[in-house]
Amino acid sequence: MNNPESTLKIRSVFESAVAAAGMDFHSDKLWEMYMDWEKEQGELKAVTAIYNRVISVPTQLYSHHFEKYKEHVMNNLPKDILTTDELLWMKSKVTTEAEEPSAEPEEEDAPPGDDAPPGVDIADQESEVSLLGESDREKARELLIAMQQEFYTLNEQQVSLRWNFEEGIKRPYFHVRPLERAQLKNWRDYLDFEIANGSHERVIVLFERCVIACALYEEFWIKYAKYLEGHSIDRTRNVFQRACGVHLPKKPNVHLHWAMFEEKQGNLEESRRIMRSFDEAVPGLAIVGLRRANLERRQGNLEEAESLLREVIRLNEGTPLASFYSSKLARQLVKVQKNLVRARKVLMEAIEKDPENSKLHLNLLELEFSSDVRQNEGNVLNCIERVLQSNLPTEIKIIFSQRRVEFLEDFGSSIQNLLTAYDEHQKLLKQVSTKKRAAENGPTEESQSKKAKDGSLTATTAATTATASSTAMMGGDMTNSQAAYNYGSWYQHYGAYAYQNPWNYNQYYSQS
Structure with missing residues (x-):
């Protein structure tokens, strides 16, 4: 702490911390640590600034922060907890409301308005006291508390809207055991509420909390990525990388959404790589083979699309999937490539085998x-x-x-x-x-x-x-x-990979 740069570094770390987690409903300890540290440094003005921020943040101990703020105001002189500009404003406000005749001469004796802030010497305690008379200090304290009371009341309403959601979170940590349906529904409803009513920062913090407890549920990762897509492409990609590379390496939905996202961004090679890698990790999923072929078809690579379908037919020969892929290949040949003869041949060969x-x-x-x-x-x-x-x-x-x-x-x-x-x-x-x-x-x-x-x-x-x-x-x-x-009926159950639900093909190809 003898290093003059230490204070700035520590304050920078605290600011990074509250920026990352200060909007969390349970972030009270972090805010208290920040204020206690500033008190240790003797920076009461900085403590006041932190209180002004946290009183408007919906947290579990919101009322506790307001009570501590009132103690802070009542136990310290206004000149110690307010900046020079705030003191000047407070003096003007208090004297105007009091309507005292002495207020006008005091303002005439004060430095001119344009020169007031630079004319005040913070190191000179007598000059600070002169900005606000002894008789007006109590009024100034009451005014400070009354001003924050309005923000506190608004914050109390925000807390009440979120309280039931927070009470419904019974397991905020990660565990391999499945979550109860009630908790999953609570997370869905809480996220929808925050997206509709909260700030972007609060939504991000809530999503990060959610993907800790629900790390094995791809629906929440996909919901997170879809939300971020409208705000940041890089952060969206980061969410997909975390989900597919760490938590859900064998879940198809999130991988396919990632591939679609990259294709939408024009990163075709990355989209191909994602589906090819997943196909190698979890072979035999019909939807993955179709998506790979359809990607090539959308890019006009009809020969490559046909080649991919013929390859999966060969790999699945003797199984129902071979017949399924044959039907898809025949439809592409007749509908896209306009080749009835080849399409008929594909189906006839499939019927001979099945x-x-x-x-x-x-x-x-x-x-x-x-x-x-x-x-x-x-x-x-x-x-x-x-x-x-x-x-x-x-x-x-x-x-x-x-x-x-x-x-x-x-x-x-x-x-x-x-x-x-x-x-x-x-x-x-x-x-x-x-x-x-x-x-x-x-x-x-x-x-x-x-x-x-x-x-x-x-x-x-x-x-x-x-x-x-x-x-x-x-x-x-x-x-x-x-x-x-x-x-x-073509889509087999993939219990060997511990999927939570059978593959729902209709969610990607809805019937019209």
Whole structure:
């Protein structure tokens, strides 16, 4: 402390500390340490300045700070705790409110207004006392406290708004055990409140508190990054690096958000690196393979996009994922690259390896149907016939059979084909109704009339259900089909990586 630079350095450290954590609801100890240190240095004016700051900060011991401030004001002379400018202002305020005749001569004896601040010698105690008479000191103290009382009242309201949120934080530290739902909800609500009502500094401090207790929950890291994106690109990148590099190295959502962020900033190589590294660390996630291919497609690198999809098909050969990627590759070939022949070939090869995959047949039917139906009638019918001759469940066959009847009715060139298709469709419906009636009736003997009635109703219900299912899965020209693109069952559960929730594909590709 004999070094003259030590005081400045220590004060600089305190300022850095309160800038980083002074807005924390539990930062009272830090503020008290700062004020105690300034008192030790004999800098009472600096103590007053710190009180002026902390009284407006919503903290847990906000009332304690105000009480200490009042003691500080009452136990020290105004000349010791106020700067020269503040003393001059205080003298003018007190004498004006008092409306004393002696106030006017005192002002005339005072230094001129332009020369007053430089004319006051802080080292001269008699000059300081002359700025504020003995009789006005109590009034000055009352005025100082009254002025801070307004800020204290406003701060009290801010504390009351945050108190319940703070009470809901039962575990402010990190632990590997999952947090209770109530605490997670409390963090979400608290962050939303602070974003809507607080200052930027308070929002940052609260996010930093949150990602300590919720370090293993990627939703909070993503929320933090999205908030920062509108304020600082570098700080946003830093949040992603902390989340993906330290706390969540095997969580897909936050990595994909980071890759999208870098792509948005034009850092394509970094985006590629992020997804490639994660794909190597956690292989087999369908969404990562798709994102890598779609990045290349958006950049116009269609050959690279196709190559990536073919590579993941090869790596996942013999698994349901291979069929899923084949469907995606076929759609890219026909929709983006306008190559129907190659798209058909991809789906046909996938069906040969996975003949009982109804989604592959649906995608092939959509592909054939999307071309000129007048020239492609044979391919459409062959696609449906392939399903009807397969070992797929009867319910699936009914859907394709219903679709064949609709296709021949709308676009068919032969009435005989339409009638034949209709007859075969009725046979399928009858098979389903017979099975349902047998299951409903069981081994007990019931009246023939009731059986006939139930059978009729069952057949009607089956036909209605088949028609509705057909419409839902392949409605119209199938370009707006939702069920045909319902790939939820493709996404495996990744329990081996300790994921908290199954992968939700719809949050990235919402169905329209």
